[in-house]
Amino acid sequence: MQTYKFISNNIESTLLIGSDLGQLLQRGDVITLTGDLGAGKTTLTKGIAQGLGINAPVSSPTFTIIKEYQQGHIPLYHFDLYRLGESALDEDLGYEEYLYGDGVCVIEWSQFIAELLPEDCLNITINHRGSEESEREIQFSFKSQRWEPIIKELMNKCGI
Numbered sequence: 001m002q003t004y005k006f007i008s009n010n011i012e013s014t015l016l017i018g019s020d021l022g023q024l025l026q027r028g029d030v031i032t033l034t035g036d037l038g039a040g041k042t043t044l045t046k047g048i049a050q051g052l053g054i055n056a057p058v059s060s061p062t063f064t065i066i067k068e069y070q071q072g073h074i075p076l077y078h079f080d081l082y083r084l085g086e087s088a089l090d091e092d093l094g095y096e097e098y099l100y101g102d103g104v105c106v107i108e109w110s111q112f113i114a115e116l117l118p119e120d121c122l123n124i125t126i127n128h129r130g131s132e133e134s135e136r137e138i139q140f141s142f143k144s145q146r147w148e149p150i151i152k153e154l155m156n157k158c159g160i
């Protein structure tokens with residue numbers, strides 16, 4: 001497992017990290033987002049959507065669970081499993097078709113479908129940091145070598 005940390009000082013910085021990452025993604029990529037309510041998971045997803053060329057507004061799919069965006073150069077499937085919690089696996093939402101499909105999956109509260117997740121996913125954990133309300137630590141961790149050049153390029157792009 002390799003881990004890299006980024007610091008975001010404000011919403012714009014989180015959106016930019018997301019957008020830079022979005023530009024580096026390929027079909028089949030799966031990204032899990034971990035962090036408390038209000039950590040910035042949906043904000044980061046908005047940035048990823050921008051980077052994929054999606055102009056439509058992205059909001060949290062808490063009630064729909066999975067939202068599809070087809071406007072970019074790769075489809076984005078945005079999951080938010082918060083509302084289903086431990087019962088997420090009881091629902092037949094076709095998770096695997098998304099996870100092994102033709103787009104990018106970004107999954108909030110992915111722990112509820114942990115056993116379905118591919119080994120080569122990119123895990124992103126967002127935590128509050130410091131005394132400033134808008135400061136976040138964004139941690140990237142992964143097992144697959146696929147992500148190393150991407151995260152290194154992201155660090156260069158973000159000037160870290």
Ligand code: ADP
Pocket residue numbers: 008009010011012013014035036037038039040041042043044060108133134135136
């Ligand atoms: P989550 O999806 O993790 O519940 P959201 O992205 O919906 O979180 O909300 C994050 C909240 O925190 C928003 O109100 C956003 O304006 C605020 N915020 C403040 N600073 C940051 C930051 N650096 N990165 C992301 N969000 C931030």
Ligand code: MG
Pocket residue numbers: 041042060080108
């Ligand atoms: Mg959210």
